[in-house]
Amino acid sequence: MPAPDGRKPVVVVDNVHVEYRVHAAGRRAAGTGRTLLSRARGLRTVHALKGVSFTAYENESIGVIGSNGSGKSTLMRTLVGLTPPSQGAVYASSRPNLLGVGAALIPDLSGEKNIMLGGLALGFEKSETDGLRDEIVGCAELEEFIDLPMRTYSSGMQARLKFAIAAAKQHEILIVDEALAVGDQRFRQRSEARIREIRENAGTVFLVSHSMKSILDTCSRVIWINRGELEMDGDPREVVDAYKESRK
Numbered sequence: 001m002p003a004p005d006g007r008k009p010v011v012v013v014d015n016v017h018v019e020y021r022v023h024a025a026g027r028r029a030a031g032t033g034r035t036l037l038s039r040a041r042g043l044r045t046v047h048a049l050k051g052v053s054f055t056a057y058e059n060e061s062i063g064v065i066g067s068n069g070s071g072k073s074t075l076m077r078t079l080v081g082l083t084p085p086s087q088g089a090v091y092a093s094s095r096p097n098l099l100g101v102g103a104a105l106i107p108d109l110s111g112e113k114n115i116m117l118g119g120l121a122l123g124f125e126k127s128e129t130d131g132l133r134d135e136i137v138g139c140a141e142l143e144e145f146i147d148l149p150m151r152t153y154s155s156g157m158q159a160r161l162k163f164a165i166a167a168a169k170q171h172e173i174l175i176v177d178e179a180l181a182v183g184d185q186r187f188r189q190r191s192e193a194r195i196r197e198i199r200e201n202a203g204t205v206f207l208v209s210h211s212m213k214s215i216l217d218t219c220s221r222v223i224w225i226n227r228g229e230l231e232m233d234g235d236p237r238e239v240v241d242a243y244k245e246s247r248k
């Protein structure tokens with residue numbers, strides 16, 4: 001169903017619950033001095049999302065905030081289909097991409113070769129990746145290092161390379177989970193600009209970040225997840241202020 005102003009919905013999250021079943025560590029049995037597995041208490045359920053619902057529209061850039069362990073990453077993994085809901089459902093007009101080509105990259109290969117691999121992993125033709133090479137290297141600021149094996153890069157350099165490869169593509173629905181936390185300020189500004197560009201080209205972006213500045217500079221709407229529930233959803237300034245207030 002379109003919004004009252006005619007915008008097209010691209011993702012509908014309908015009453016999503018996620019429960020993780022985890023094996024708790026063995027407990028020391030009292031008095032015996034030996035470590036025994038307490039089988040009765042072995043399996044624990046973590047209710048990470050408790051009935052989250054919202055609709056995302058095209059051209060929105062949605063900030064996702066909340067304290068550690070509140071369920072942000074779980075929600076993002078549910079959107080891309082990596083974590084199935086135990087109840088409820090996610091409907092999307094096209095498959096959302098979780099920013100990251102990390103799995104496709106090989107540390108022993110050069111940055112240059114990894115751009116090719118990452119491009120192929122994103123579904124580019126070889127010629128398309130060739131055409132994007134300079135833009136990716138520039139965005140990652142790795143001009144002098146692009147011939148060196150990726151394992152020689154600092155974690156910040158590796159993260160910049162991964163962001164630059166993934167962001168070279170125009171995504172319809174792009175999810176960025178904490179990827180901006182690693183770079184320096186200049187890189188952060190450039191990646192924020194790229195996120196705005198993707199959004200302007202009719203994409204929808206979800207940005208999970210602990211930087212309220214990134215969220216306010218980039219997002220048109222903010223969702224606050226608190227202990228697995230949608231605490232607030234709306235104007236960035238209002239939601240960020242309420243979140244900050246709750247942490248005082």
Ligand SMILES: Nc1ncnc2c1ncn2[C@@H]1O[C@H](COP(=O)(O)OP(=O)(O)O)[C@@H](O)[C@H]1O
Pocket residue numbers: 020021022046048066067068069070071072073074075
């Ligand atoms: N793979 C998993 N197995 C078990 N529990 C998990 C798993 N992933 C996350 N959790 C738990 O789910 C809750 C939400 O985690 P997460 O979605 O990572 O929160 P956030 O991204 O907001 O920090 C936490 O209690 C966390 O410990």
Ligand SMILES: [Mg+2]
Pocket residue numbers: 072073074
């Ligand atoms: Mg997380």
